[in-house]
Amino acid sequence: MGAKIISGTETAKAIREELKLEIDELRAKHNVVPGLVTILVGDDPASQSYVAAKNKTAHALGIHSEQVTLPAGTSEEELLELVGKFNDDPKIHGILIQLPLPRHINEAKVLYAIDPDKDVDGFHPVNVGKMMLGEQCFLPCTPHGVLELLMRAGVETSGAEVVVIGRSNIVGKPVANLMLQKRPGGNATVTLCHTRTKDMDFHTKRADILIVAAGVANMIKGDQVKEGVVVIDVGVNRIGTTESGKAKLAGDVEFDSVRDKAAAITPVPGGVGPMTITMLMKNTVQSARQHAGLV
Numbered sequence: 291m292g293a294k295i296i297s298g299t300e301t302a303k304a305i306r307e308e309l310k311l312e313i314d315e316l317r318a319k320h321n322v323v324p325g326l327v328t329i330l331v332g333d334d335p336a337s338q339s340y341v342a343a344k345n346k347t348a349h350a351l352g353i354h355s356e357q358v359t360l361p362a363g364t365s366e367e368e369l370l371e372l373v374g375k376f377n378d379d380p381k382i383h384g385i386l387i388q389l390p391l392p393r394h395i396n397e398a399k400v401l402y403a404i405d406p407d408k409d410v411d412g413f414h415p416v417n418v419g420k421m422m423l424g425e426q427c428f429l430p431c432t433p434h435g436v437l438e439l440l441m442r443a444g445v446e447t448s449g450a451e452v453v454v455i456g457r458s459n460i461v462g463k464p465v466a467n468l469m470l471q472k473r474p475g476g477n478a479t480v481t482l483c484h485t486r487t488k489d490m491d492f493h494t495k496r497a498d499i500l501i502v503a504a505g506v507a508n509m510i511k512g513d514q515v516k517e518g519v520v521v522i523d524v525g526v527n528r529i530g531t532t533e534s535g536k537a538k539l540a541g542d543v544e545f546d547s548v549r550d551k552a553a554a555i556t557p558v559p560g561g562v563g564p565m566t567i568t569m570l571m572k573n574t575v576q577s578a579r580q581h582a583g584l585v
């Protein structure tokens with residue numbers, strides 16, 4: 291009953307306010323306006339709404355944002371050419387390719403064509419490698435958001451038993467990596483679970499911090515966690531539609547039963563989700579600073 295709710299909505303709002311001040315100062319003092327381009331190929335409704343939300347947030351913060359929407363039949367060559375154009379565009383500091391891309395386009399080839407210094411999604415192997423080495427780089431947005439949520443909620447990670455469920459390249463693996471880095475927000479003892487893990491409950495029950503990114507609605511229940519655990523639920527699962535026709539969402543964690551035992555927990559929606567877009571904005575501002583020689 292007494293679990294603290296770690297609100298991503300509130301935390302994201304606070305970070306955006308900080309960013310807005312930073313952007314205003316960059317413009318006023320250095321004549322620098324951070325620039326972001328989002329590239330969407332095809333007409334997938336979910337991707338359209340993600341891209342629209344990113345542009346809306348960028349605009350509200352005073353970031354110069356461009357949106358390019360290409361037909362589903364766009365060739366790989368055309369897309370690579372466009373990426374090259376934005377790599378060379380001094381107004382643009384961040385290039386985001388909305389995934390997934392249509393099947394005929396090699397996703398890795400396109401992502402790897404982005405200048406690593408403009409890779410604000412943090413997916414380029416140069417940034418992934420630097421993250422692994424603990425060097426300054428663009429951190430992937432969702433794992434970075436998880437880290438910020440924990441730090442700003444005052445959760446001690448040093449020496450904590452952190453269990454991550456899910457080993458994807460965009461969430462599970464990078465979040466596990468960030469939690470074990472030798473710096474504030476890291477220094478944890480990390481266990482990474484996946485579908486081949488033999489005894490999931492053994493791991494979840496000893497977690498001080500449990501981060502779930504499996505994409506399975508309500509898979510973690512109250513009897514699988516210990517008293518006092520801190521739970522970060524990354525999962526976003528559509529489990530139906532509300533009366534008003536909106537998608538009904540559930541996390542990977544059964545909120546009510548886990549909340550009864552947890553010290554703190556993120557809700558879905560309103561947890562990790564709002565942090566992801568905010569970290570994209572943070573990376574874009576960081577990139578603009580770097581390009582202007584202000585770091």
Ligand SMILES: NC(=O)c1ccc[n+]([C@@H]2O[C@H](COP(=O)([O-])OP(=O)(O)OC[C@H]3O[C@@H](n4cnc5c(N)ncnc54)[C@H](OP(=O)(O)O)[C@@H]3O)[C@@H](O)[C@H]2O)c1
Pocket residue numbers: 432455456457458459460461462483484485486503504505506509524525526527562563564566
């Ligand atoms: N809030 C946000 O901003 C945000 C951002 C990104 C993703 N998400 C959400 O986070 C969730 C995960 O996303 P993703 O892209 O990482 O998914 P993904 O690529 O499908 O990876 C899921 C991972 O979870 C593991 N897994 C699946 N079912 C499992 C089970 N029953 N037991 C143990 N492990 C299991 C898989 O193991 P194997 O490797 O063995 O298959 C895989 O490693 C999704 O719900 C997604 O919508 C949210």
